[in-house]
Amino acid sequence: MEKIDLLASLPLFEGLSRAQLESLSRAAFESRYAAGELIFSAEAPTRGLFVVRDGHVKIFRSTLEGREQTIYLIGPGQPFCLAGALGHDPAPASAMALSRCTVLSFPSALLESLGREEPALLVNMILSLSARLKQAMAMIENLALKELPERLAAFVLVEAGAGQLAVLSVPHVEIAKVLGTTPETLSRTIKRLAAEGLLAQEGRNLRILDRPGLTRLAGLDC
Amino acid sequence: MEKIDLLASLPLFEGLSRAQLESLSRAAFESRYAAGELIFSAEAPTRGLFVVRDGHVKIFRSTLEGREQTIYLIGPGQPFCLAGALGHDPAPASAMALSRCTVLSFPSALLESLGREEPALLVNMILSLSARLKQAMAMIENLALKELPERLAAFVLVEAGAGQLAVLSVPHVEIAKVLGTTPETLSRTIKRLAAEGLLAQEGRNLRILDRPGLTRLAGLDC
Known part of the structure; x- marks a missing residue:
């Protein structure tokens, strides 16, 4: 896909004119990274907004000791x-x-000047930030108030959406870091939920076998 | 303070004209609450943005079982x-x-129409949302990667800012809910840090006695 068509397809840039999309496209800096490469580290000066063109990226915090x-x-x-x-x-x-x-x-200065010209861009940014903040609040609740089986159940339901299959685009070792556990404990918990007939492992993916049961375990309303 | 002067003093409304502040002030709905009263609950339809005029409010998530x-x-x-x-x-x-x-x-529709007229309002909202998202990320790190003494040390340093006294505007039972623990465990942890000479309890407030020690405990760079 051409860069400008990609930008035109993103909810973040909905409502921008073709000319505005063109100036974004010209200003967009494209970088390639190898698996495991750091894109930026916390505490580094920020350079604006990023969009994944292809592949997967994780956003993480780490302690001085490397956890x-x-x-x-x-x-x-x-x-x-x-x-x-x-x-x-x-x-x-x-x-x-x-x-x-x-x-x-996309550099901050360009986003801010385009946003002042076309406030729809700023409204879209507010909606995207709101969605991220909601995800962060859900994670806070998960970490503070839920045990791992509940957290795994909630994660599988979110990833599967309305479907029956949670397609996991990254390895289980990375899913463990999302769920705040070790790969070994995650693996044991998946086996436990499979033994209870709630889900089945299909390669890396997880298939929902009992949605009401999984929803109850996740502590969500049916 | 007059309502409009209060609005004019808020960073959120910086850059708005007097006429814009006046329409915000006219549209602002003022409500009074007693201690312990619910302002809104998660999953209720939202009505726009809120600003505390006086008093303190907590934002929280709870499980179906009431944790x-x-x-x-x-x-x-x-x-x-x-x-x-x-x-x-x-x-x-x-x-x-x-x-x-x-x-x-403040109703959503007014914020959006004012924001399209004066994008500075939308930029301010993005900066406020960004600050909240940063706080949420710090809390995720705290809950996932830090033990209670480290979390308490980080909390005291943030509340004290550049000063030596963390002025706690809400009771310890509420601080415990921020730190993801019980009031009893929080009290034991405060006593432990006091015995180690890191801080001292002064009524409800906490005084920093050893900032480098507290900073090391919090796992932060000095």
């Missing part, structure tokens, strides 16, 4: 570093390529 | 429900008055 918690998994067409897009503070978290990936970045 | 995690404590002059200000989704968390308080609310 890590993944906050978001970002796939093709999704923006990241929204919290650093217009401010002058350092990035609040680090970003790493989970696979070979291509990332577009 | 709670406080995400933010909101004081005078601070906005809340930013994630629901422009969207049409239900509120991502609940809000409760921690003391007698007065709250102003």
